[in-house]
Amino acid sequence: MTGGARTQVVVIGGGQAGLAAGYHLRRLGVDFVILDAQSAPGGAWQHVWDSLHLFSPATYSSLPGRPMPVQTGQTYPDAGHVVGYLTEHERRYDLPVQRPVRVTGVYRDGQFLRVETDSGLWQARAVISATGTWWRPFLSAVPGRADFRGRQLHTVGYRSPRDFAGQRVVVVGGGNSGAQIAADLAFDTELTWVTQRPPRFLADDIDGRALFDAATARRRALEHGRTDTGGVASLGDIVAVPPVREARDAGRLKAAPMFRRLDRDTVVWADGTRARADAVIWCTGFRPALSHLAPLGLRGARGHITVEGTRAVDEPRVHLLGYGDWTGPASATLIGVGRPARDAVRDVAAMFA
CATH class of the missing domain: 3.50.50.60 (FAD/NAD(P)-binding domain)
Structure with missing residues (x-):
């Protein structure tokens, strides 16, 4: 043609x-x-x-x-x-x-x-x-996801805590999106935030300026054959923007380890611990x-x-x-x-x- x-x-x-x-x-x-x-x-x-x-x-x-x-x-x-x-x-x-x-x-x-x-x-x-x-949102292949009868959505489908007021919400993901959406929901829902590993918050005074400088320093090091500085990943995973700091400092942003599976209305951890959920928000990249x-x-x-x-x-x-x-x-x-x-x-x- x-x-x-x-x-x-x-x-x-x-x-x-x-x-x-x-x-x-x-x-x-x-x-x-x-x-x-x-x-x-x-x-x-x-x-x-x-x-x-x-x-x-x-x-x-x-x-x-x-x-x-x-x-x-x-x-x-x-x-x-x-x-x-x-x-x-x-x-x-x-x-x-x-x-x-x-x-x-x-x-x-x-x-x-x-x-x-x-x-x-x-x-x-x-x-x-x-x-x-x-x-092209990515969803984790968690057993029982198809059996869950509550609401499931990815980061791309989330808009406002008003949509979940008073509900039991599980937010999955330890990156910036997961932390920011968890912080958004922290005061209006019964929140459970789960991450694959303990969340790594950047220092409170680090914002995008420092991240860009870190990425630039890594690029220059690699271009000149020097040791890889690690770039942004070496600093942490989560930028502590004001809403994240507020929820964290109020004790409402504590992460649980990743659960093992879902059933009809519950998330289940490896040790058998359960938590009822009305909604799961997958901030999984x-x-x-x-x-x-x-x-x-x-x-x-x-x-x-x-x-x-x-x-x-x-x-x-x-x-x-x-x-x-x-x-x-x-x-x-x-x-x-x-x-x-x-x-x-x-x-x-x-x-x-």
Whole structure:
């Protein structure tokens, strides 16, 4: 199959990573289009829970180009402020975003890559995949999960403690999402917070600024052949943002070990201890949303796409951007995605030269 609209680069995804790529493509004068499955600007930020705030100040949360403005009355901007910033970033740099357009597959088509969507075909000399992870939530394979008769939802489905007021809620997960949602529920529900290992809180004075510096120091060490500093993981797992500190200091954020199984209305630990539950919220992470690249056969034996920087080793015309440290240190963050986006775009532009 051939035909369809033609451009030099198709960027798949119009969230923060896609916009960062678009900024650099625009600066270099590359012909490109951004295809976004969402109906409005803002990427995943328009779908998060009500109380979510960044854990970096605005000045440490900017995409390349225009700095994020400070939100009045807030040290750490809320999700709505981020959506507004991304919307303005898209408008300011006149980025050619088409939405809602869902990419169904990317195929080799001679000297081009064929991008099939629910609204037509594109041919491109390169593809930058920037779809993130929010759209592919991961659920733990816990025995009895299908037998549980209460409410089950993942992080992506949580919005507000009002939805669970007075209920017995189990929150599963020891990362930032688990801690923040547990803190959100700590004063309005009968909360049980469970984690695979004892939670590791970062020092109260550490926020996104320190985390970005740690990620940057790790990248520089690896680039120069020095000892791996461990980056962000060496500091802890949970940023003690104000709501988390409040719940923790009030004694309402104490983690229990992971339970063994679920039954109809109960979670059951290995020693037989039980706790009744009306709802279980799985804050168990995400996987990269990369099903659109399946036709290219890039996944190895363990399901991982091998990259050099952001470039797919087995298909150099494809770059992966914003999926985590394996596609660039801190590339899943607002401030961290700028550098790998710049490098990916320079690499793509060099192909055309």
